[in-house]
Amino acid sequence: MHVFVTGGTGTIGSAVVAELLGNGHTVLALARTDGSARAVKDAGAEPLRGGLADLDVLRAGVAQSDGVISLAFGRDYSSPAALAQAVAEESAALAALGEELIGSDRPLVTVSGTPWVPGRASTEADPLPTDGPVGGRGRSVNALLDLASRGVRSTAVRMPRTVHNEGKGGFAGLLTDAARRAGVSGYPGDGTQRWPAVHALDAAVLFRLALESAPAGTSWHAVADEGDAVRDIATVIGRRLGLPVEAVPQENFGPFGPIFAMDQPASSAHTREALGWQPTQPGLLEDLENIQP
Numbered sequence: 346m347h348v349f350v351t352g353g354t355g356t357i358g359s360a361v362v363a364e365l366l367g368n369g370h371t372v373l374a375l376a377r378t379d380g381s382a383r384a385v386k387d388a389g390a391e392p393l394r395g396g397l398a399d400l401d402v403l404r405a406g407v408a409q410s411d412g413v414i415s416l417a418f419g420r421d422y423s424s425p426a427a428l429a430q431a432v433a434e435e436s437a438a439l440a441a442l443g444e445e446l447i448g449s450d451r452p453l454v455t456v457s458g459t460p461w462v463p464g465r466a467s468t469e470a471d472p473l474p475t476d477g478p479v480g481g482r483g484r485s486v487n488a489l490l491d492l493a494s495r496g497v498r499s500t501a502v503r504m505p506r507t508v509h510n511e512g513k514g515g516f517a518g519l520l521t522d523a524a525r526r527a528g529v530s531g532y533p534g535d536g537t538q539r540w541p542a543v544h545a546l547d548a549a550v551l552f553r554l555a556l557e558s559a560p561a562g563t564s565w566h567a568v569a570d571e572g573d574a575v576r577d578i579a580t581v582i583g584r585r586l587g588l589p590v591e592a593v594p595q596e597n598f599g600p601f602g603p604i605f606a607m608d609q610p611a612s613s614a615h616t617r618e619a620l621g622w623q624p625t626q627p628g629l630l631e632d633l634e635n636i637q638p
């Protein structure tokens with residue numbers, strides 16, 4: 346397939362591009378800067394210049410492709426307003442991508458997070474949260490999945506709380522950044538809350554499998570570690586950076602504080618069985634040993 350990818354230069358997106366190219370597909374990748382266009386070319390894909398807010402560019406990308414993988418999302422999480430802006434930008438982009446695909450039966454794979462269910466690991470059958478600071482993302486993914494009845498093979502790959510590669514990326518990466526800034530490897534709450542995790546290279550395989558074969562309207566869990574205790578994550582970060590490990594107020598993590606403090610293990614049993622997905626990369630705690638002081 347010729348696949349239009351947004352976010353193809355990110356932690357997950359660069360792995361997805363490599364996975365697609367390594368498995369017989371070609372890639373057209375949205376690139377908002379010269380640097381991103383170069384990175385896309387170096388990876389072996391064709392850049393399409395533009396940003397997530399350039400809806401005509403997104404429509405042109407869809408028109409040139411056999412399928413779409415949508416991963417781009419703003420990186421400014423510094424305030425609730427910045428996060429809300431990123432959510433709004435992504436929502437408009439997803440709506441434009443979906444609309445352009447109506448009646449085509451072509452695949453559109455989008456990304457969301459695994460839901461949280463008190464007292465147990467969430468499954469693929471649990472609904473996405475549609476309130477809270479990123480609830481708008483859940484609503485726009487649900488709207489895309491609804492396009493299954495209008496001739497779009499739309500699917501969602503739900504990412505666990507943290508996605509890692511060589512010790513970097515995801516929310517564990519935000520914890521590492523916060524530790525470097527504060528001089529303390531902090532965790533909110535009592536640290537026993539669990540985050541599910543996956544290596545970006547394993548997640549990339551699942552995006553490809555969903556693109557190639559998942560039925561319209563389905564959701565999948567890219568979960569390798571069902572749940573790592575946040576205190577254990579902070580402990581590895583603290584040891585690698587030579588910093589003390591301490592409980593800190595959740596407000597230290599800005600709009601993500603409440604999410605960081607939540608226990609949210611997730612299962613991928615159905616995904617593994619139905620799509621034959623099998624993670625093979627190192628788990629989060631092992632991968633964080635790659636953090637350099």
Ligand SMILES: NC(=O)c1ccc[n+]([C@@H]2O[C@H](COP(=O)([O-])OP(=O)(O)OC[C@H]3O[C@@H](n4cnc5c(N)ncnc54)[C@H](OP(=O)(O)O)[C@@H]3O)[C@@H](O)[C@H]2O)c1
Nearest residue numbers: 352354355356357381396397416417418419458504505506
């Ligand atoms: N549990 C969860 O909910 C969860 C967990 C992990 C990931 N995710 C989602 O998975 C996706 C990929 O994650 P990631 O870790 O790979 O993200 P990342 O490393 O931050 O990469 C973000 C990507 O989006 C692109 N991008 C950002 N704003 C853009 C804009 N305005 N126009 C065009 N491109 C833009 C970036 O391009 P540049 O290189 O040009 O900056 C980059 O390719 C994101 O949507 C993320 O939120 C969700």
